[in-house]
Every structure is written in structure tokens, then in C-alpha cells.
Amino acid sequence: MPTVSLTSLFEHYNYLITIFLMMSGLYILVAGGNMAKKLVGLSIFQTSVYLLYIEPGKILGGTAPIIDPAFATYSNPLPHVLILTAIVVGVATLALGLALVVRINEAYGTIEEEEIFERDREQ
Amino acid sequence: MKAVWPHLPILQVIIPLFGALLAGFLRRSGVAFALALAVSWIVAANAFALMWQVLSGGPISYHMGGWEPPVGIEYRVDILNGFVLVLVSVVGAVTMPFARRSVAFEIEDDRGAWFYCMYLLCLTGLLGIVITGDAFNAFVFLEISSLSTYVMIALGPDRRALLSSYQYLIMGTIGATFYVIGIGLIYLSTGTLNMADMASRLGTAWTVDARVVIAALAFITVGISLKLALFPLHAWLPNAYTYAPSFATAFLSATATKVAIYLLIRYYYSVFGAAIDFASLPITEIIIALSIAAMFIASFIAVFEKDLKRMLAYSSVAQIGYITLGIGLANQAGLTGGLVHLVNHALMKATLFLAAGAIFYRAQTVQLKDLAGIGRKMPVTMAAFTIAGFGLIGTPGTAGFISKWYLAVGALDKGLWLLVFLIVGSSLIAVAYVGRVLEIAWMREPGPAAASASDPQLSMLLPLVILACAVVYFGFDTEWTAGIAGKAAQYLLAGLR
Numbered sequence: 001m002p003t004v005s006l007t008s009l010f011e012h013y014n015y016l017i018t019i020f021l022m023m024s025g026l027y028i029l030v031a032g033g034n035m036a037k038k039l040v041g042l043s044i045f046q047t048s049v050y051l052l053y054i055e056p057g058k059i060l061g062g063t064a065p066i067i068d069p070a071f072a073t074y075s076n077p078l079p080h081v082l083i084l085t086a087i088v089v090g091v092a093t094l095a096l097g098l099a100l101v102v103r104i105n106e107a108y109g110t111i112e113e114e115e116i117f118e119r120d121r122e123q
Numbered sequence: 124m125k126a127v128w129p130h131l132p133i134l135q136v137i138i139p140l141f142g143a144l145l146a147g148f149l150r151r152s153g154v155a156f157a158l159a160l161a162v163s164w165i166v167a168a169n170a171f172a173l174m175w176q177v178l179s180g181g182p183i184s185y186h187m188g189g190w191e192p193p194v195g196i197e198y199r200v201d202i203l204n205g206f207v208l209v210l211v212s213v214v215g216a217v218t219m220p221f222a223r224r225s226v227a228f229e230i231e232d233d234r235g236a237w238f239y240c241m242y243l244l245c246l247t248g249l250l251g252i253v254i255t256g257d258a259f260n261a262f263v264f265l266e267i268s269s270l271s272t273y274v275m276i277a278l279g280p281d282r283r284a285l286l287s288s289y290q291y292l293i294m295g296t297i298g299a300t301f302y303v304i305g306i307g308l309i310y311l312s313t314g315t316l317n318m319a320d321m322a323s324r325l326g327t328a329w330t331v332d333a334r335v336v337i338a339a340l341a342f343i344t345v346g347i348s349l350k351l352a353l354f355p356l357h358a359w360l361p362n363a364y365t366y367a368p369s370f371a372t373a374f375l376s377a378t379a380t381k382v383a384i385y386l387l388i389r390y391y392y393s394v395f396g397a398a399i400d401f402a403s404l405p406i407t408e409i410i411i412a413l414s415i416a417a418m419f420i421a422s423f424i425a426v427f428e429k430d431l432k433r434m435l436a437y438s439s440v441a442q443i444g445y446i447t448l449g450i451g452l453a454n455q456a457g458l459t460g461g462l463v464h465l466v467n468h469a470l471m472k473a474t475l476f477l478a479a480g481a482i483f484y485r486a487q488t489v490q491l492k493d494l495a496g497i498g499r500k501m502p503v504t505m506a507a508f509t510i511a512g513f514g515l516i517g518t519p520g521t522a523g524f525i526s527k528w529y530l531a532v533g534a535l536d537k538g539l540w541l542l543v544f545l546i547v548g549s550s551l552i553a554v555a556y557v558g559r560v561l562e563i564a565w566m567r568e569p570g571p572a573a574a575s576a577s578d579p580q581l582s583m584l585l586p587l588v589i590l591a592c593a594v595v596y597f598g599f600d601t602e603w604t605a606g607i608a609g610k611a612a613q614y615l616l617a618g619l620r
Contacts (some may be wrong), residue, residue, distance in 0.1 A: 022304075029297070035289060042293060046300055052307050079310075081258055086303065089266045093296050096270055100277060100289045107282040120283060 014055045021048035035104065035111040039097045046090045053079040053086070128246065131173050132185035132403040135208065135252045136264075139166055152235025159239040160219045167209075167216035169226035174205040184256070192256070193317035199256035203611040207253045207385045210466050214377045214473055215246055221586045222370045223265065224579065225480050229280050229368045238278055242374070244271035258306045258316045261308025261386065262299065265350070268382070269295045272375060274366040282455035287362035294359040298349030302548035306431075308335055318394050325398030326620075336399065343390055344406075351383035353447055354417030357440045363576030364436035372432060376439055377473035380467050384446055388462075391450065392615040400620055401453075415545055417444030422552035426559070431479050431489040433508045434556055435472065438515060441549065442468045448546075449530055453619075455612055457533025464526035467597060471523060471564065472493035474511035474590040478504050481583050485576040491560065496569030498561075500576040503584055505564050512557040514594045517550045522597040525605055 009016065021044055028041025057079035065074040101111055108116050127134070133520035142162035145154040165512045176183055182201040183361055186192060200208070222242075230238055248268025255261050273295070277288035306316070312328040315321055329336050345356070352360040360380075364372045391406070401407065421440035428434035446468065450462015481504045482497060483489050498505035514523035578584060597604045 026297075029293065038293060042296055046296070049300055049303050049307065052304065053310075056311055078316075082256075082316075085263060089263065092270055095264070095293065096273060097289065097292050099284055100292065101274070103277070104285045104289060107285055116286060119582075120286075 014051070018048050018051045018055070021045075021051065033113045035101045035113065036098070039094060039101065042097070043090065043094055046086070046093075050083045050086060050090075053083050126468050129183075131176070132183060132200055132254055133187070134211065135166065135169050135173065135212075135254055136247055137161060138169065139243045139247040139250065142435060143247060145244055146236055146240040150233075150236050152232050152239075153223075155236035155239040156223045156226070159222070159243055162243055163212070163216040163219045163246070167212040169207040170205075170212040170250075172362050173200050174209050175559040176200075176453035177202055177205040179332050182614075185504065193315050193320035195319045196260050197256040197317055197319075198253060198254050199319070199468035200335055200612055202607065203388070204253045204385065205612055206462070206607050207382065207465070208250060211246075211249050211253065211378045211382060214469055215374065217589055218370065218373055218377075218473055218477060218586050220582045221373070221477055221480065224583055225366060225370045225484055228484050230278050232302070234278060237370075238275065238368070241271040241274045241278075242371070244268075245375075245379075249378055252382050253385055256318050258309070258318055258321065259303075260316075262303050262306065265299050265302065265386075268379065269299060269350075272371075272379060275371040275375070276363050278371075279366040279368050283362070284366035287359075291359040291363045294349055294356075298346045298356075301342045301346030302347070303346075305339045308342065312336065312339075318389065322394045322397040322618075325395065329399045336395075337404070340395055340404075340406075344387070347383055347387045348503040349388070351387060351447075352415050352440055352443055354421060354440060354444060357417070357421070357443075360440060361436040363435055364439065364476075365433040367431060369432075369476065369483055372436075373480060374472050376436075376476050380439070380443055381469055384443070384450075384465060387447075388450055388615070391502055393618055396615075396619045399620065406453045407453055410447055411542075414444040414448035414451060415542075415549075417441055418448070418545070418549035419552065422549055422556065425556040426552060428556075429491055431482070431491055431494065431560065432476070434560070435479060436477050438553070439468075439472055441553070442472070442515065444549075445526065445530060445546075447540075452530070452533040452537055453616070454533050454536050455555065455609070455616060456529050456536055458612035458615060459605060459609045460526050460529030460531075461534050462611055463529055463601075463605045464523075466604050466608070467522035467526050467594070470590055470597070471511040471514040472594050474507055474594060475515070475588060477583075477587050477590065478508035478511070481579045481587065482576070484583065485581055486572045488572050491563055493570060493572035494560075494563055495567035495573060496564070497573040497576060498564035500569055500573050501578045503578045504587060507587040509561060509566070511594050512561060514554045514598075516557055518596065520598050522604070524595045524598055525601050529605065 025041045025045025025048060029038055032041060057076040059073055059075050062073040062075040063071050065077040085105045103109050108119055110116060139162055142158060146158050149155045159440040177200055185198040205261045226235055226238055245268050248264045249263030252261050273288045273292045277285050309321060310316060313321055313324040315324055347358045364376060418441050425434045425437035428437060446461045446464045449457050479489050514521035517523040517527040531543045531546055
């Protein structure tokens with residue numbers, strides 16, 4: 001098992017940023033009571049995954065992956081393609097989530113989770 | 124016909140996808156229904172043809188656009204996913220006639236076409252997850268089916284449907300994102316997204332750095348477990364199933380969770396299991412423990428529910444526990460039992476939720492207190508409910524008995540005597556919650572809500588009767604369920620390292 005040293009942590013600072021974003025997104029999801037804010041948290045959480053894929057795809061000194069005799073090293077295009085798809089999925093999810101929040105607001109008159117549960121209990 | 128024959132794997136997904144597009148343009152509820160019905164039947168025929176190809180000629184590998192895997196996306200059909208494809212599409216085809224009146228009753232007419240559009244999109248996603256051999260492609264299909272599911276749930280008649288849909292969206296997206304994180308970690312350590320290719324490269328990745336592989340396994344397990352509602356990640360399921368339109372509940376309970384279970388089996392047995400030695404990780408113990416918890420706790424909650432659909436939803440969580448128990452046992456009889464229960468539970472739950480839908484259509488309520496004597500007014504509906512209910516308990520002569528028998532044998536083969544008693548014990552709790560409904564429905568005098576009810580039209584009764592007959596039939600003739608499941612289990616266990 002490789003040991004974790006401080007230098008290796010700094011060398012992989014990009015992963016630290018990814019993990020930080022991931023955890024903040026999850027925290028907002030768990031701690032928030034406002035439904036729109038929760039969706040923001042969900043978005044941040046998903047965005048961190050985009051970073052997780054994109055970063056290792058970049059090769060230092062590599063160019064865009066278009067074959068040209070002047071270059072020998074290229075960045076890996078596959079993660080970019082995958083994440084383009086994931087971004088589309090993320091946008092669709094966010095749009096649907098926000099549409100649901102609008103409908104919830106129309107039906108309940110609030111988007112605070114606590115108040116909504118209270119209104120359903122009164123019923 | 125000859126030109127189409129080799130392209131069945133892609134047609135399985137493309138036909139419902141274009142059907143969904145067309146249904147969205149049609150706008151007229153009746154026309155969209157006719158389209159959805161036609162598509163469901165074509166898709167089922169296609170699935171049978173694929174299964175026939177697999178049984179006669181072995182696994183099929185379809186290369187998308189002619190690109191060889193692992194570069195291109197591969198659709199791969201073997202005996203396991205052929206089996207699940209048939210299950211999903213047949214459930215869709217059989218239950219579809221029920222949808223017309225039920226959807227027209229529960230959803231405003233101008234939204235009817237959208238409902239069928241979403242149904243077909245969901246079918247596309249589910250079939251896609253099952254057929255694809257590419258891990259990222261599976262994620263895209265997972266999201267296609269999930270997003271359309273959220274919309275279907277939100278179309279439910281009660282305002283709480285919106286809330287349940289939102290909660291499911293949050294949980295479902297977390298699950299799907301966990302899955303992508305897991306795939307990303309595997310991609311980082313193996314450089315491939317093709318499942319078969321992953322299986323061959325993970326072994327090396329495991330020896331280089333086992334922690335990455337364990338983290339990936341953990342993320343994928345939790346992500347898929349959220350989608351399949353493995354206890355204690357089932358919190359989204361009861362509300363979603365309770366407030367969704369009746370037809371959507373019946374369809375989803377029979378297919379959506381089952382497809383997620385398939386994906387878990389695929390990863391455990393064909394990807395991770397083929398590459399690393401599972402005995403060194405405590406996975407089977409965790410799965411078995413959670414399954415037992417689901418079997419008991421969820422069943423116990425079901426006993427005290429006042430709403431018929433919610434009770435059935437909790438029962439679903441419990442029954443999923445039996446299926447995952449089979450996965451955890453990981454021996455021939457146990458895995459066969461899990462796979463058979465995948466099919467049998469789909470048939471039984473579809474019957475039960477369709478019956479609940481028929482009751483809602485006629486009596487406008489599914490609260491148990493209002494259902495006194497409903498059996499005397501809706502005898503055919505409740506007879507189907509009763510048969511499927513006996514199936515849930517695992518009475519001999521129904522399909523449910525076959526699955527529990529195999530599970531018990533699997534537990535004995537592993538030397539887990541206690542587990543056999545636990546399987547029987549949890550079935551006794553099922554006796555309590557099913558029996559409570561049967562007592563209310565058959566023994567009591569009809570109340571005000573039940574008084575004016577009667578059996579619904581033939582288009583709603585026929586799916587119910589067919590499914591109830593299937594529950595009995597597969598309790599006697601097990602060649603097409605346990606027979607094929609046995610072969611699939613053998614195939615999966617042979618791939619294990």
C-alpha cells in the first residue's frame with residue numbers, strides 16, 4: 001500500500017479540489033431545507049464528477065487530439081466526450097428538478113421542506 | 124427479415140426511442156396509447172427473438188456503427204440479460220392494455236400523450252441498461268429511464284406526487300452520480316469502459332493499487348443499491364410508488380428495480396467477480412445482512428400501513444431483499460433463487476399494483492378502511508390480487524414458492540441453517556399483511572366506497588387475469604423461469620474467479 005505523504009497530496013491538488021466540491025455539494029443536499037438550494041447542491045456535486053473525469057484526460061505538453069505530423073502527444077479526448085454527455089444529463093436533471101420545484105410552489109405555496117411536510121400533516 | 128435479423132440488439136432500443144419521440148408529437152391521448160401498445164408488443168417480440176438467438180447460438184455481440192469493442196460501444200446479449208429483456212418487455216406488453224382507461228381516469232386528457240411518451244422513454248432506458256455492454260452507456264440509459272420515471276411519478280393525481288418525484292430525483296441523481304464516480308475510478312485505473320474488457324484488466328489494476336478498485340466497487344454498489352432500493356437506501360420508494368399513477372406504479376415496480384438489480388449482478392459477477400477474489404472482501408456478508416434486514420423490517424412496516432399501495436411498496440422493499448439475498452449467497456441454488464424471484468416478484472407485484480389500480484378506478488380510494496367487502500363487488504380483481512398475494516407469501520402452487528425453495532436450498536448449501544428459518548419467518552410476516560387485506564376485502568360487509576364498485580372493463584381485467592394465471596403457472600412449470608435462471612446462474616458462477 002502506498003503511503004500518503006504531504007508532497008503527494010500537493011502533487012494531486014486537483015483531486016483535493018474535486019473532493020472538496022463533491023463534499024460541499026453533498027453537504028448542501030443533506031443540510032439544506034430549501035428545495036431550490038438543494039438542487040444547487042446537486043449541481044455542484046455533479047460538477048465535481050466532471051472534474052474527476054476531465055483532469056486525468058489532460059496530458060502535460062499534449063495538444064488537442066487532432067492528428068498532425070508536428071505533434072506527438074495528444075490529450076485523451078474520451079473523457080471530454082463522456083463529460084459532454086454527462087453535462088447534458090446534468091442540465092436535464094436540473095431543469096426537471098427546477099420545473100418540479102415550480103409545480104411544488106404552485107401546489108403548496110412554499111418550497112421549504114419543513115413547511116411542506118407540515119402542510120401535508122394538517123391535511 | 125434476413126436484413127433485420129442481425130440488428131435486433133439495436134432495434135430493441137431504437138424502436139421504443141422513436142416511439143417516444145412520435146408519441147410526444149401526437150398530442151392525442153388515444154393515438155399515443157395505440158402507438159405505445161404497438162411499440163410494447165413489437166419490443167416484446169424482438170426480445171423473444173433475441174432470446175431465441177442466444178439459446179440457439181450463444182451470446183450475441185453487436186458492434187455499434189461497426190466499431191470493434193473496446194473502442195466502439197458494444198451491445199452484448201447473453202442468457203442473463205436476454206432473460207431480463209424478455210421480462211421487462213413482456214411486463215410492458217401485458218400491462219399496457221390496462222393503461223388506457225386507468226391513465227384517462229387519473230391524468231388530464233391533454234397530458235395523456237406526454238405520459239405515453241415518458242413511458243416509452245422509460246422503456247427505452249430500461250432496455251438499454253440491460254442490453255449494453257458499455258459502462259458509461261449504461262449510465263446514460265440509467266438517466267434516461269430515471270428522468271422519465273420522475274415525470275411519470277409527478278403526473279400522479281395527488282399533489283404529494285410532486286414531492287415524492289422531487290425526493291426521488293434527488294436520491295436517484297445521487298445514486299447515478301455515485302455510479303459515474305465508480306466508473307470514472309475504474310476508467311482511471313484500467314483505461315476502458317467496455318465491461319468485458321474491464322473484467323480482463325481489473326485484475327492487473329487490483330495488484331497495482333487495490334484501494335482504487337475497492338473505492339470503485341463501493342461507489343458502484345451504493346449507487347446501484349440506491350436505484351434498486353436495497354434496505355436502508357429505499358427511502359424514496361414508498362412515496363414514489365404510493366403517489367404515482369396506478370399504471371406507472373405497476374410497470375415500475377415490476378421493471379425499474381429489477382433492471383437495477385440486473386446491473387448489480389452484472390458488476391458483481393461479470394466485471395468485479397471475474398477479476399478479483401470476492402472472498403477477500405466482506406461483500407457477501409454485507410449484502411446478506413442488508414437483505415435480511417429488508418425482509419424483516421420492511422415487511423413489518425407493511426403490516427401497519429393504512430394505504431394499500433404504500434403497503435405493497437414496503438412489501439416490494441422486502442421482496443427485493445429476497446432477490447439480493449440470492450445474489451449474496453452466490454451459489455448455484457441461491458443465485459437461481461434470486462434470479463427466479465426477480466421474474467416471479469415482477470409478475471406478482473405487477474398483478475397486485477394493477478389490482479390496486481383497478482380498485483382506485485372503481486372505488487376512487489385505496490385506503491384499507493374503505494375497502495371493506497370490495498372482494499364481493501370486484502370478485503375477479505380481488506381473485507387476481509389473492510393469487511398474487513399467496514405468491515408473495517410463498518404458498519406452494521404459486522411462483523413465489525419456487526423462488527423461496529431455491530433460496531432455502533442455497534442457504535442450506537452454504538451451511539446457513541438459521542437463514543432458512545429467517546426466510547420462513549419473514550414469509551409469516553407476509554401472511555400478516557396480505558392476510559389483513561384479504562380479510563378486509565372478502566370477510567366484511569361492503570362499506571359505502573365499495574358498495575357502488577364493480578369489476579372494471581375487459582381491457583383492465585385481462586392483464587390482471589393473465590398475470591395471475593402466470594403466477595400459478597410458473598408455480599408448476601418452472602422450465603421457462605427456474606430452468607433459464609439456473610442456466611444463467613451457472614453461466615455467471617463459471618465466470619467468477
